[in-house]
Amino acid sequence: MSDTAIEFSGVWKKFARGEQYDSLRDLIPSLAKWLFSTNHRGELQKKEFWALKDVSFRVGHGEALGIIGPNGSGKSTILKLLSRILRPDKGDLRVNGRLGALIELGAGFHPDLTGRENIYLNGTILGMKRSEIDRKFDAIVDFCELRDFLDTPVKRYSSGMFARLGFSVAAHVDPDVLLVDEVLSVGDYHFQQKCFDKMREFVQKGTSLIFVSHNMTAVSTLCTSALLLRKGEPVFQGDVSVAMQKYHSFYEEQTCSEYIELLEAEVRGSSGETREVFRPGEKLTFEVTLRALADIRDAHPGLMIHTMDGQCIFVTATSRLSAERLQLKKGECASVVFGLDMNLQSNVFLLGFTVTPELEVPGEWLYHNPRLKKIVMRDEHRSHGFVHLNPRADLFVEPRVERRAIATR
Amino acid sequence: MATTVVGAGSSHAAEEILQYRDLLFMLTWRDIKIRYKQSIMGFLWALLMPVLIVGSGLIVTVAFSTISGRPVNADDVLSVAVKAVPWAFFVAAIRFATNSLVMNKELVTKIYFPREILPVAAVLANCFDFAVAASVLALVLTVMKVGATAHLLWLPVLLGLLVLLTVGLALLLSCANLFFRDVKYLVEVLLTYGIFFTPVFYSANRLGKWSTALLLNPVSPILEAINDTVVGKRPPDAAWLTYSAAWAVLGSLLAWKIFQRAEAVFAEKI
DSSP states (O other): OOSEEEEEEEEEEEEEOSOOOOSGGGHHHHHHHHHHOSOSSSSOOTTEEEEEEEEEEEEETTOEEEEEOSTTSSHHHHHHHHTTSSOOSEEEEEEESOEEEESSTTTTOOTTSBHHHHHHHHHHHTTOOHHHHHHHHHHHHHHHTOGGGTTSBGGGSOHHHHHHHHHHHHHTSOOSEEEEESOTTSSOHHHHHHHHHHHHHHHHTTOEEEEEOSOHHHHHHHOSEEEEEETTEEEEEEOHHHHHHHHHHTTOOOOOOSSEEEEEEEEEOTTSOBOSEEOTTOEEEEEEEEEESSOEEEEEEEEEEEETTOOEEEEEEHHHHOSOOEEEOTTOEEEEEEEEEOOBOSEEEEEEEEEEOSSOOTTOOSEEEEEEEEEEEOOTTOOOSSBOOOOOOOOOOOHHHHHHHHHTO | OOEEEEOTTOOOOHHHHHHTHHHHHHHHHHHHHHHHTTOSSTTHHHHHHHHHHHHHHHHHHHHHHHHHOOOOOHHHHHHHHHHHHHHHHHHHHHHHHHTHHHHTHHHHHHOOSOTTHHHHHHHHHHHHHHHHHHHHHHHHHHHTTOOOOGGGGHHHHHHHHHHHHHHHHHHHHHHHHHHOTTHHHHHHHHHHHHGGGTTSSSOGGGGGGGHHHHHTSTHHHHHHHHHHHHTSOSOOOHHHHHHHHHHHHHHHHHHHHHHHHHHTTHHHHO
């Protein structure tokens, strides 16, 4: 048996844009085209585009590959090719062992059938034998915590219950290769954790994993390497944090404003050097030089920090830090310098810059770019979360004290 | 450990379909179960179509005898009933199977398994209705004291051929309907008027020299053979039965081939 669980070699896949013929009236012209055209797999026809261009990668047994990239970069196409729903136009792919997919949970459920019946139906659709489901039935029911609703038709289930049942069946297929596509968003927090733990358990047992997600925190905790795609082309493959850094630079962008033009924006370290990577606790200087394109009165510049997932971590403005306002005549220039203590955890963050008018109206800015610069935090402690609370820990082995502490709680 | 290699032109083998036999069973079971869930008539549905066909067959038979002056005999009525039940199966199975891939769009676009299972399960689910109706018919025949003969041993072969023919057609039509949605309307129309091109209400030889034309429809010789063995108590016409058997075997093989060829693009074209 080879060491490779999944191998993608030079895979190309194309799709057609726009409407396709789908009634008999269109059959004759399309048949004629099909008969007289010599190639129709290898090259692009009118209205077609490549959804994947020459993608190759290899996943060994027990490895976890994260696939990241913006929408439309071909992530789901890769999963559909792996699960054999689609076939490649060029190249080939190889899967060693049984394939399981946590994609489209509950797609095989029939609303009129009960939970019990759907476990059997969906289980066989996912490739299990009936005897196998008999064996795992209790485990499936226990995992989704729906024992009381087993004899209720699933059309009466809430969407959360539906998803839980779907995940539970799919998670008990015992695959050698597992495909996961952004399913952690199902159910409540408790169930999400349970799903996440289940996936980690798979990886620890030696299951190979392919994980497609926009949730960078999940990718970095679960995956051993990452593949970054952009418009169907592989951009980078390897270390997860490097892939995430590269991904994030897709998002650095320029914004136009009719009031303010940015001349320069620099992120510097404590000794004034331009840098991108910081360690927790280090000092950062954010220096922005701007020119007024119109007369500006009483404006206040501000900054904000977001995660790649768009969660806001920190927002501030000069109006909150000092009483000074920005007064500029058309054509005049100004510099704003912010100082920050970077008490953040390992992750990639986006640093944004705004200029708000005197009267703050939500959604109205003189200048607004939440994705001006990228900051990469590196921390060897490997704690998780967003903020760095400078953690310390001491252990005291004193059994009696410990017992008292619990008793008095 | 099984290795799956997928290239631009690969397709799965028959053995893979065997691996999925539990799925075939479950999908067949689902199709049956769904039909009888939340319905007033329940199993009576299985009898409705055959009863309607027998009813209209009776009217046609009476009309024929009025015109020709020949009195209606009991065998004519029995013939209509014996041929109506398999015909009703054929019609219902084809109608249901034609839509089977499109109706299960969720599965076709999201989960992998051999797609043949969907139309085949649709046909098998109708076999269940067929079995219910056939049991009732057998009871009626017993009550009416239609004796059993050794020729009845032909029945399993004849029914097998009918199912095979239906499966072949179901594969082809379900696949065609996936690409062109008007196929199902065409099928509806053909099935509705198909009864006039199939010897259900009357026997083929009533048409004289035109009977050959009628028997060219591959379903016809099978229905005639069923009638011959059950009501006529004589062996079926060997030549015409061979003709139908050739259609059933070669037709379903060809249909399967086409289905497999087209399967690669199902998820994209549906």
